[in-house]
Amino acid sequence: MLDLNRNTALAIAGICGTAFIGYCVYFDKKRRNDPEFKKKLRERRSKYAKQVGPSGTTFPDLRDVEAVQKFFLAEVQRGEELLALGNYEDGVEHLTNAVAVCGQPQQLLQVLKQTLPPPVFAMLLEKLPSINQRLATSPTIAQKKPDDVTTATITDVDDLE
Structure with a gap:
């Protein structure tokens, strides 16, 4: 009986892990295909570059x-x-x-x-x-x-x- 519960638990864990990875892949593909994604990414990077400055140091x-x-x-x-x-x-x-x-x-x-x-x-x-x-x-x-x-x-x- 102990082996049956252990095998069942492993099967459920495997199914959940596979479903989670599938979920991540699906939404990552959906996010990357969004036309606003690259625009938002460029804006975020330029904002960060302005914060850091040319020498790479952010002054307080x-x-x-x-x-x-x-x-x-x-x-x-x-x-x-x-x-x-x-x-x-x-x-x-x-x-x-x-x-x-x-x-x-x-x-x-x-x-x-x-x-x-x-x-x-x-x-x-x-x-x-x-x-x-x-x-x-x-x-x-x-x-x-x-x-x-x-x-x-x-x-x-x-x-x-």
């Missing part, structure tokens, strides 16, 4: 202090990890992002000048002019009203060289 809303602090710490940590692994280009990219959202970029740059090797710090200085452009194209800045836009600038970079 600069009005949210907690989000900016988390972003800053994460970027500094990731930059240090990449530099330790020898990936200087990506490490400098993350440190540049941290400088972009830092409340006191001159002090951060002074610390980085003392801690980074001179060639790596030179790479960082080369990337600094692109910070304002990346922040300006950030979705969190672009979504603000024109009278509410705050532009972050880093001045006196020449003093660090």
Whole structure:
């Protein structure tokens, strides 16, 4: 009697599994044949690409202090990890992002000048002019009203060289 129940349970499980897979295949085909599917997919991908931005980094809303602090710490940590692994280009990219959202970029740059090797710090200085452009194209800045836009600038970079 135990074998009969076990065989019956296996047969029911097999039938249910086959029905579920058939259900998935049918509705996936129906979804893909929908004329609006590709249009919606393109819209979703372009929306995501705008959120991420050209450098692949999504900046936080600069009005949210907690989000900016988390972003800053994460970027500094990731930059240090990449530099330790020898990936200087990506490490400098993350440190540049941290400088972009830092409340006191001159002090951060002074610390980085003392801690980074001179060639790596030179790479960082080369990337600094692109910070304002990346922040300006950030979705969190672009979504603000024109009278509410705050532009972050880093001045006196020449003093660090």
